[in-house]
Amino acid sequence: MPVFYKVVKIKTPLSKDGKKEMYYPRVASRKKEGINDLAERISDVSSFNKGDVIGILEVFTQLIPTLLKNNTSVELGELGTFSLHISAEGVDEEEKVNRYRIKKSKIAFRPSNRLKNELNTIDYRKIPK
Incomplete structure (x- = not known):
C-alpha cells in the first residue's frame, strides 16, 4: 500500500541560495489506529483473544514510562528501542553542571x-491536485 504525500510551501529565511520559500513533501492522509484496532489485528493472526491483547497492551503502555524513569532502555526485539534523553543548558565549568540545568526529558525511539x-x-505517491 502506498504512502501518500502532499506538497507544502515553507518559508526558509536561512536558505543558502537566497530563496524565501521552498516546496517540500509531507506525509498526508495519515490514518490512526488505537489499542482496540491493534488488539483486533493481533487477535486475528494469533490464538489470543482481543480482551487479553488489550489487557497486555494497556499494561505495556503503563510499564514503558516506569522503566524509562528507572533509567532502563526498553528493547522490543525486531521493532527497536525506547530510551530516555535529556536536553540541558550548557555551562563553561564542569562544577556548574547539576540537575537544575536539565530543561526537559524526551523519549527517543531507535528503530x-x-x-x-x-x-x-x-x-511514495503524490496526492493529485
Missing part, C-alpha cells in the same frame, strides 16, 4: 535495522 530496511521499501 531496529530490520524496521529501517522495511521502511526503505515504501512506495
Whole structure:
C-alpha cells in the first residue's frame, strides 16, 4: 500500500541560495489506529483473544514510562528501542553542571535495522491536485 504525500510551501529565511520559500513533501492522509484496532489485528493472526491483547497492551503502555524513569532502555526485539534523553543548558565549568540545568526529558525511539530496511521499501505517491 502506498504512502501518500502532499506538497507544502515553507518559508526558509536561512536558505543558502537566497530563496524565501521552498516546496517540500509531507506525509498526508495519515490514518490512526488505537489499542482496540491493534488488539483486533493481533487477535486475528494469533490464538489470543482481543480482551487479553488489550489487557497486555494497556499494561505495556503503563510499564514503558516506569522503566524509562528507572533509567532502563526498553528493547522490543525486531521493532527497536525506547530510551530516555535529556536536553540541558550548557555551562563553561564542569562544577556548574547539576540537575537544575536539565530543561526537559524526551523519549527517543531507535528503530531496529530490520524496521529501517522495511521502511526503505515504501512506495511514495503524490496526492493529485
